Amino acid sequence: MQGAKPLGGARGAPWPALAVALLLAACAAEPPPPSPYVGAPAPCLERLRLLNMDFEPVPDGGSKSCPIVGAVKVTRVGQAQLDKPAVMTCALAEQLSEWEGVFVQPAAKRILGGPVTTMHHYGTYACRRSTGKSSRMSEHARANAIDIGIFETASGEKASVTKDWNGHDAKAEFLKQVGQGACTLFAGVLGPDSDANHRDHFHFDMGPWPFCQLNMIDPRTIRK
Ligand SMILES: [Zn+2]
Numbered sequence: 001m002q003g004a005k006p007l008g009g010a011r012g013a014p015w016p017a018l019a020v021a022l023l024l025a026a027c028a029a030e031p032p033p034p035s036p037y038v039g040a041p042a043p044c045l046e047r048l049r050l051l052n053m054d055f056e057p058v059p060d061g062g063s064k065s066c067p068i069v070g071a072v073k074v075t076r077v078g079q080a081q082l083d084k085p086a087v088m089t090c091a092l093a094e095q096l097s098e099w100e101g102v103f104v105q106p107a108a109k110r111i112l113g114g115p116v117t118t119m120h121h122y123g124t125y126a127c128r129r130s131t132g133k134s135s136r137m138s139e140h141a142r143a144n145a146i147d148i149g150i151f152e153t154a155s156g157e158k159a160s161v162t163k164d165w166n167g168h169d170a171k172a173e174f175l176k177q178v179g180q181g182a183c184t185l186f187a188g189v190l191g192p193d194s195d196a197n198h199r200d201h202f203h204f205d206m207g208p209w210p211f212c213q214l215n216m217i218d219p220r221t222i223r224k
Helices: 015-029 042-049 090-112 170-182
Strands: 053-057 071-077 080-089 116-121 145-153 158-160 188-190 202-205 211-213
Touching: 042 053, 042 090, 053 090, 071 090, 080 090, 080 145, 090 116, 090 145, 090 170, 090 202, 145 170, 158 170, 170 202
Parallel strands: 080 116, 188 211
Antiparallel strands: 053 071, 071 080, 116 145, 145 158, 145 202, 188 202
């Protein structure tokens, strides 16, 4: 009688070992269990879809010490492209859109003569502590902050925080107005008046600590 050939290959692994190996292989092929919470919350995404912006949801990620939860990747806010895509919390994206529509474009048309078509930013996510006196983690550590340095119009004019913040011309006035407007919308606002780390950009975040560290302009200098 011809016996069954061993199934375990040349060495003839016993049946139990083969079964375990097959089981392990099957387990390895299984997709990981779904995260209990992935991506931005649906209500916030719904609100973003009603706004004039280009974005796409991104899965939760980041690192163990600096997780990114509830974020989207934004490429355009209203009339302004971001010079590079930016991953940020949905709440920050929503407020960025509000700020662009309510403050940036009206001020640009009134003061610079045309809309801002590109906003140059220096990043949203960085796993690090705050640059201020506090030792707490930065809002950048969870993609809940953005650093914006330059506003460019369709004609190529650039209002630069580095070059124009301390000026006395139209670009300086524009920067002061969008900075002042930001303090009414974002939770935290920093700029060149805050410290040397912010000499070349505005920092906007949606953290739990409200602050506005910009020297407000004399209201008599605001062009109506
Ligand atoms: Zn920042």
